[in-house]
Amino acid sequence: MAKRFSALLQFALVLALGYAIQMAMDAGMINRYYAHVMTVMAIFVVGAVSLNLINGICGQFSLGHAGFMAVGAYTAAIITKNPDLILPAIFTGNVRFILATLLGGMTAAFVGFLVGLPSLRLRGDYLAIVTLGFGEIIRILLLNWDFVGGASGYFGLVRHTNFFAAFLLSIITITIIRNFIQSSHGRACVSIREDEIAAETMGVPTTRYKVIAFVIASFFAGTAGSMMAHLTQMVTPASFTFILSIELLLMVVLGGLGSITGSIGAAIFLTYAAEALRAFRAYRMILYSLLLILIMLFRPKGLLGTQELSYGLLKESFKSLRTRWQRKKNDDITAAAE
Amino acid sequence: MLKVENLQVYYDAIHAIKGVSLEVSQGEIVTLIGANGAGKTTILRTISGLEKAREGKIEYLGRDIASQQAHDIVKIGISQVPEGRRVFTNMSVTENLELGAYLSKDRKAKADSLKRVFEHFPRLYERRTQIAGTLSGGEQQMLAMGRALMSKPKLMMLDEPSMGLAPILVRQIFSIIKEIHKEGTTILLIEQNANMALSIADRGYVLETGKIVMQGSVQELLASEEIKNAYLGGEAAHS
Numbered sequence: 001m002a003k004r005f006s007a008l009l010q011f012a013l014v015l016a017l018g019y020a021i022q023m024a025m026d027a028g029m030i031n032r033y034y035a036h037v038m039t040v041m042a043i044f045v046v047g048a049v050s051l052n053l054i055n056g057i058c059g060q061f062s063l064g065h066a067g068f069m070a071v072g073a074y075t076a077a078i079i080t081k082n083p084d085l086i087l088p089a090i091f092t093g094n095v096r097f098i099l100a101t102l103l104g105g106m107t108a109a110f111v112g113f114l115v116g117l118p119s120l121r122l123r124g125d126y127l128a129i130v131t132l133g134f135g136e137i138i139r140i141l142l143l144n145w146d147f148v149g150g151a152s153g154y155f156g157l158v159r160h161t162n163f164f165a166a167f168l169l170s171i172i173t174i175t176i177i178r179n180f181i182q183s184s185h186g187r188a189c190v191s192i193r194e195d196e197i198a199a200e201t202m203g204v205p206t207t208r209y210k211v212i213a214f215v216i217a218s219f220f221a222g223t224a225g226s227m228m229a230h231l232t233q234m235v236t237p238a239s240f241t242f243i244l245s246i247e248l249l250l251m252v253v254l255g256g257l258g259s260i261t262g263s264i265g266a267a268i269f270l271t272y273a274a275e276a277l278r279a280f281r282a283y284r285m286i287l288y289s290l291l292l293i294l295i296m297l298f299r300p301k302g303l304l305g306t307q308e309l310s311y312g313l314l315k316e317s318f319k320s321l322r323t324r325w326q327r328k329k330n331d332d333i334t335a336a337a338e
Numbered sequence: 339m340l341k342v343e344n345l346q347v348y349y350d351a352i353h354a355i356k357g358v359s360l361e362v363s364q365g366e367i368v369t370l371i372g373a374n375g376a377g378k379t380t381i382l383r384t385i386s387g388l389e390k391a392r393e394g395k396i397e398y399l400g401r402d403i404a405s406q407q408a409h410d411i412v413k414i415g416i417s418q419v420p421e422g423r424r425v426f427t428n429m430s431v432t433e434n435l436e437l438g439a440y441l442s443k444d445r446k447a448k449a450d451s452l453k454r455v456f457e458h459f460p461r462l463y464e465r466r467t468q469i470a471g472t473l474s475g476g477e478q479q480m481l482a483m484g485r486a487l488m489s490k491p492k493l494m495m496l497d498e499p500s501m502g503l504a505p506i507l508v509r510q511i512f513s514i515i516k517e518i519h520k521e522g523t524t525i526l527l528i529e530q531n532a533n534m535a536l537s538i539a540d541r542g543y544v545l546e547t548g549k550i551v552m553q554g555s556v557q558e559l560l561a562s563e564e565i566k567n568a569y570l571g572g573e574a575a576h577s
Contacts, residue, residue, distance in 0.1 A: 187437060188440060191426055194426035197420065200409060201386060202412065202438055306428060
């Protein structure tokens with residue numbers, strides 16, 4: 001009971017913090033450019049954490065996250081732009097936006113189910129190729145669909161997304177995915193990553209779990225897509241190329257496959273880096289590739305590995321640092337004495 | 339308890355198992371011996387549902403299980419200690435064991451199983467928080483066996499538990515297999531180490547390139563000249 005209460009309290013505190021930041025933005029204390037960047041960060045946190053569920057926790061290599069974001073973004077955009085399409089006209093304004101985001105997520109989840117069911121029987125590189133192909137198929141379809149503007153994109157959306165909305169979504173995503181990972185279902189997913197055959201012999205229905213994880217991740221990717229669409233007020237197929245998938249993958253790999261806090265940190269850092277290096281935009285892909293190579297060489301498990309950044313971990317590393325320092329000091333003393 | 343009839347397994351064009359029939363009765367230790375590539379592991383993987391037979395029957399407690407999925411086969415009480423142990427290397431010993439009882443939703447039963455496994459393997463209890471990948475080969479073998487025990491199997495199939503272990507550890511592992519058997523678990527043991535396997539088994543089958551070439555009680559197998567020469571290292575090993 002006390003545990004549940006403290007979790008709720010934490011949740012409330014975090015939300016209050018997000019809301020306070022939003023108020024500071026509204027009051028003009030944070031300039032609009034930074035407000036925008038922070039909102040994008042929150043959206044990328046959703047994308048990276050959800051991709052981590054597939055790539056990091058289940059150990060399946062998906063490159064199709066941009067595709068799911070596109071499905072969510074276009075679905076939600078169609079709903080908010082057409083006042084009586086799909087949802088009845090009584091839902092307007094922000095309520096319509098929230099429902100549209102949910103529906104965008106659900107559509108992405110459904111598509112994820114359709115794609116995942118046959119392709120998750122594949123392993124490693126094959127799955128990467130299939131999901132990469134899927135992302136491109138979605139993009140080409142949208143490119144040729146005149147109802148949503150084809151190549152020029154779908155314009156004139158209302159700017160429903162603000163920082164707090166994106167922040168709230170990221171907190172919900174983190175909470176749900178964290179709880180999933182810590183449940184016995186999550187344990188089953190990790191066992192698939194560790195050794196699929198052993199997992200199967202333990203009675204873990206591996207394909208089912210891979211599909212479940214894929215569907216959950218697709219759902220959140222879809223909602224992130226909707227947030228993005230209603231932040232930039234337009235959607236174009238060009239925003240959902242495989243480069244977006246690669247960016248998300250980079251966040252997951254940089255932060256550590258399997259580490260949620262790692263994904264969060266990497267999403268924030270890389271979004272910031274992309275802004276700070278705007279002048280070198282043309283070289284971005286070179287930088288990304290370099291970064292990936294460097295991580296693989298020096299930190300193959302990512303910055304955090306599978307660990308989570310927590311108070312306990314900080315305390316422990318501090319302790320080990322201190323003992324090491326003390327040992328060094330003792331060595332120095334004995335060396336001096338000799 | 340387990341009855342395999344005329345099993346035919348193919349890997350694409352390769353005919354790996356050519357009509358194998360074998361039987362394991364309740365309460366027995368049955369061993370399947372043979373050289374590398376004879377098809378021992380394939381038979382075991384087919385029984386546990388990881389490979390599909392092209393032809394043949396696999397009957398367990400009177401039910402045909404040849405078409406069942408691997409995770410459903412665990413559910414009905416057959417568990418497997420896979421070749422090469424295959425522990426979850428990045429998880430702790432306890433987490434590995436808990437996954438073994440993955441199918442059980444009953445917390446108390448899980449705790450009981452865990453206690454029982456720790457009784458069989460005090461070493462695992464000492465190392466319960468250690469990451470499985472850092473265990474020694476023998477400890478990993480114990481962990482793989484403990485994990486398979488967690489689902490309280492009626493039939494436990496072990497694939498080369500002696501692989502890569504020092505003789506003293508092999509003897510220890512085999513005495514634990516006997517203990518597990520005494521508590522009422524039927525055992526199907528696959529081994530290259532025929533000496534060890536025959537020392538604890540009731541009956542044995544000898545497999546050569548996908549076919550059973552000999553079967554019988556341990557006494558019969560031990561008495562056979564062919565077996566002695568091919569698998570037991572001739573007269574020298576007969577001590």
